[in-house]
Amino acid sequence: MTVVCRRARADDLEAADALVVSSINDLTVRHGFGQMASPSPPNFQSFSLADDPDGLWVAEDDGRIVGFAWSWVCGDIWFLAQLFVSPNRQGGSIGRELIERTLDHAKKSGASNRVLITFAFNAVSQGLYIRHGLFPRFPIYSVSVPREHLIGRLHGPQFKCAPLDEEASTLARLVQADEQVLGVSREKHHRYLINDSRTRGFSLYDGDDWAGYAYVDAGGHVGPVAVLQASAVAPAFRTALRLATESGASQVSAFLPGASEAALSMALEYGMRVRFPMLLMSSRAFGNWAQYLPRNPGFM
Secondary structure (H helix, E strand, O other): OEEEEOOOOOHHHHHHHHHHHHHHHHHHHHHOOOOOOOOOHHHHHHHHHHHHHHHHHEEEEOOOOEEEEEEEEEEEOOOOOOOEOHHHHHOOOOHHHHHHHHHHHHHHHHOEEEEEEEEEOHHHHHHHHHHOOOOEEEEEEEEEEEEEOOOOOOOOOOOOEEEEEOOHHHHHHHHHHHHHHOOOOOOHHHHHHHHHHHEEEEEEEEOEEEEEEEEEEEEOOOEEEOOOOOOHHHHHHHHHHHHHHOOOOOOEEEEEOOHHHHHHHHHHHOOOEEEEEEEEEEEEOOOOOOOOEEEOOOOO
16 A cells, blocks of 8 residues: 555554664664664653644554654754654655655744754764755764662762752743753753653752753663753763662663763763764754753654
8 A cells, every 4th residue: 555644643652652662673783782772651752742743743554654753843943853664664765755744844843953863873864864954963872881880989079959840930940051051942841851750850059059950760861961061060960870870770871972071981980881872963053062961862
């Protein structure tokens, strides 16, 4: 039958996540990294669908999802969170049709900057995105370490922290940090994270001064983290690692931009190992990535 590309529905998202997991693992196994992805509830996808239905598309063949594309918009940034085609259907027209719809979403959004994070070893996708005007900016490294390896080793300055809430004053501070560091407000995404039962968010304080924020999830993953001053990166990341050890998860992990020398140096000092490299691509440079640690390739 003919493949049909249509807007995603809420009841598509679990099957779409399964396709993405299969596609990622097919790619990472072929490149010698082993299986990297596992299924998870499509909570952020559901949030994005409710926020902007034009950003999520599926390719369907005889009732079976064979491709999925998902993008979101915040202010001046259009972000391609996922674009995957079933491993046994790659090389045809499905990917082209999906990217046409995502780029149409970018155009309609009015955002002046198009951004994504892809696997650094996926040369095919990078060539595709370069042809569409998105260029490589810097690497982002997935790093991790067993939780017990960090316990008792996190010596050095840390920040005081307090749980985030949805009070207007709290959100105003989060918006201030994102606008200063990334150049765009992400208030709606902070509301999402604050209300996510598997995620804890914290304000970071240097004495009485608000220094930034950090999130840690139940799986021991750190991010996003943003700080107002470059000198705050090291104590903020150390604080976030300590909070991650308190999660009880077996592993502690993070995504660290190559631009953040302080965070990368600390990660290696504490025995964190690089699992795989990723790459941020965009239509123009933006942000101070020495002071922002992303959450994951779909959230940024």
